[in-house]
Amino acid sequence: MARIKKKIKKEVGAINTSSLPDIIFMLLFFFMVTTTMRETSPKVKTKVPEATEIQKLEKKSLVSYILIGPPINVRVYGNNARIQLDDQFATVKDIGEFVARERQARSENDRNKITISLKVDESTKMGIVTDVKQELRKAGALKISYSARKAKKNIDE
Amino acid sequence: MSKRAVPEINAGSMADIAFLLLIFFLVTTTMDVDTGIIRKLPPPVENNQENVDVKERNVMKILVNSRDQLLINGERGDIRMLKDKVKDFMALHPNNPKYPEIKEKYIEELGKKVPLSKGVISLKNDRGTSYGMYIKVQNELARAFNEMKDEKSLQLYGVKYNQLVDEKKIKIINKLVPVPISEAEPENVGGE
Known part of the structure; x- marks a missing residue:
């Protein structure tokens, strides 16, 4: 002044x-x-595991997320791992429809380039993850990414 | 209106207000990028063409049970040994019946035949395996193959794989170091 x-x-x-x-x-x-304010409020806890060989997901607009983990609100929904698609709980059967919906939302050229990012809590059992993977295979969404944090050091160091 | 001599509003602080908003948005914008291990799922198979015969010696079986214990080719293993075991398995060992066979493959970009291992890594986990362990195993496998790519790339071009810029060179390395990981359908392999 x-x-x-x-x-x-x-x-x-x-x-x-x-x-x-x-x-x-x-x-x-x-x-x-x-600023994308589309943050879906997570209903399940997803503390993703650590890994060293991770890659960045290019083109965020082509990524769809599937969240799997124990519900945050344990008292209402219990302790078992649940799947969350968009903003609500879902079952394995809904995956096919979800993939179709995500495809529909993309432009014609991008429909086959969709990457599904699996944000799975590290304590989850593989059973439910495998079921989801099988459904994804059926739906033809073959490119997936196991979401992981950057680990500070390798396992044998 | 303006004739009524309403004192002019001082707009000097407008910039400050806008700055405040700007800084708010700058701070709240999360530029977090999602990272992960990228994998390609095999396309769905028709039931009739399932069993492809692969010789016993060409397969490295990795089993993870529901207590997150590792079985590598029938022996109890540790996650720390996995990477080196995979690298050893995939390396070329001519005339050694304990290791996978070697095939000659013609690589277009190089214009010659190159010996490649016929080895396949078969990964099988229990439905009760924890996801954290599964990712650990996947990560070690990825690390083994990335190190092999690095080695090949250093040997051929003198730089590490992720520093390669030339598309063609990347393609050649990818062909020289294939990533033959096959995931079996999970089942209850036990270990209660």
Whole structure:
């Protein structure tokens, strides 16, 4: 503030800052638009395991998520691992329909490039995961990713 | 309206307000990228073409039971040994009947035949195996093959596999180091 006043005194034409808000608003809108607020609220706990050989999933728009894990609300839903699709609990039978729906939502060219990211809690038993995998195979969604965190070191170090 | 000499609202702080909002969005925007082990599932099989005969010596059987214990080719194993065992198994051992056979495969990009191992890794887990253990095993397998790719790439081009830029070179390495992991349908292999 002091600097602006000083400049005025020196009679150097002050820089017109009246468009500064507009510039900032433009930036603001950019971030507002790019921020995807589509965060589905997780209903199951998914503490994904650690791994070292992980890859980044390119093209987020082509990724669909399947969450498997014990329900967060244990008192209502019990302790057994459940599947969550979109925003609700589902059964293995719903997977086929889910894949079809996710395909439908993508553009024509991208339908076969969908990656299914399995966010599975590390304590889950493989039985339910295998059932889901079999359903995915039937549905033709063959590209999958076992979601994992970056492990700090290898297992034998 | 303006003739009524309403004092002009000072818009000087507008930028500050906008900045505040901007910073809020900057902070809340989670740029988290999902990472994971990417795998390709085999296409669904018709029942009649199931059993492909593979010789015993060409298969490395990895079994994980419901107590997360590992059985590698019939012997109790430890997850820490798995990577080296896989690498040893997949390496070329000519004229050694304990290791997989070797086939000559013509690789178009190289324009010559290259000896490749016929080995297959067969992974089977129990329905009661924990997912954490399954990922550990998958990760060790991936690590074994990635290390083999690195070695091959260093040997041929002097750089590690993930530093290769040329599409053709990547393709060649992928052909020279195939990832033959087959997952059997799970069953109850026991271990209560």
